[in-house]
Amino acid sequence: MISRRSFGKALGFGTGAAAVSMAGLGSAQTASAASGAPLGISAAHTGFPRLKQVRAGLLDVGYAEVGPAHGPAVICLHGWPYDIHSYVDVAPLLAAQGYRVLVPYLRGHGTTRFRSARTFRNAQQSAIALDVIALMDALKIEKAVLAGFDWGSRTADIVAALWPERCKALVSVSGYLVTNREANLNPLAAKAEYAWWYQYYFATERGRLAMQDNDLRRDLTRLVWDTVSPTWDFDDATFERTAAAFENPDYAAIVIHNYRWRLSLADGERRYDALEKRLAARPVIGVPTVTLDAERDPFTAPGGGASYRDRFTGAYEHRTLAGIGHNVPQEAPAAFAQAVIDADHLLGK
Secondary structure (H helix, E strand, O other): OOHHHHHHHHHHHHHHHHHHHHHOOOOEEEOOOOOOOOOOOOOOOOOOOOOOEEEEEEEEEEEEEEEEOOOEEEEOOOOOOOHHHHHOOOOHHHHOOOOOOEEEEOOOOOOOEEEOOOOOOOOOOHHHHHHHHHHHOOOOOOEEEEEEEOHHHHHHHHHHHHHHOHEEEEEEEOOOOOOOOOEEEEEEEOHHHHHHHHHHHHOOOOHHHHOHHHHHHHHHHHHHHHOOOOOOOOOHHHHHOOOHHHHHHHHHHEEEEEHHHHHOOOOOOOHHHHHHHHOOOOOEEEEEEEEEEEEEOOOOOOOOOOOOOHHHHHOEEEEEEEOOOOOOHOOOHHHHHHHHHHOOOOHHH
């Protein structure tokens, strides 16, 4: 229904940029990211038309939805410390091409709330992935293209690996991010550990208290934005729109549990043990996939995707986005949207 050529024309791409989507399977290519505006310019969109709420599993999920109600579904998943505004420019690009685009707040963010005060504020990876399945069930979406970065990549990877019948195609920034807690017990190179400073801070009581304090939390998350996206000259208003999502009453608990759980410093729930056992075996992903590496992201693994290539066994493309940092969809919305289009069409190549 949507061709790469028509999408490229809609974005105003020339033939060089359109070629970004045409790399051979398995090849690692470097492309200049075609963002909706030059680096240093505020995003073209500042918000979504309106937000919706739906009861889904353990949550009352807040989400944005744009595009035709009966269009093919794309679910865009944000990371930390971000929110649905990471997709504020991606969503209308896809909606204009006929996609039904849904961007949910993850548990503990924005208008998403736990339905019961008694529910454990759990942020282990399988629980968050099941939130996506519950959302799809609540909205009667059988299958969707899943696209994400950071926590969103991990969540989309897990759904694609464990429930491939629900995932039509995948866009995953940083590739295969399924957490292996046993492997996480081993130290990394010093430079890699340095980039994770906040993860270790959150392992302390001081870190937990900082996340509960509005001013300290704002300063910390703003510092993370500055350091992991060194070329993104965003303005204060852009950050503040996202920071509003951090005022969720469960935000601190969810963030702290997520990072402590990854380091085996906090327990999950027994009901997810079987899923975590499957994930610990590093299951392969067979759905059509486009992986994206951001050149200026300190968390991007060296090797042009080689470190995780064997985890993707279906139709596959990999791209590196030159000059782009961690928040890929907001820094390079057109390149991210193009990846969604291309992932959706990989089997037709």
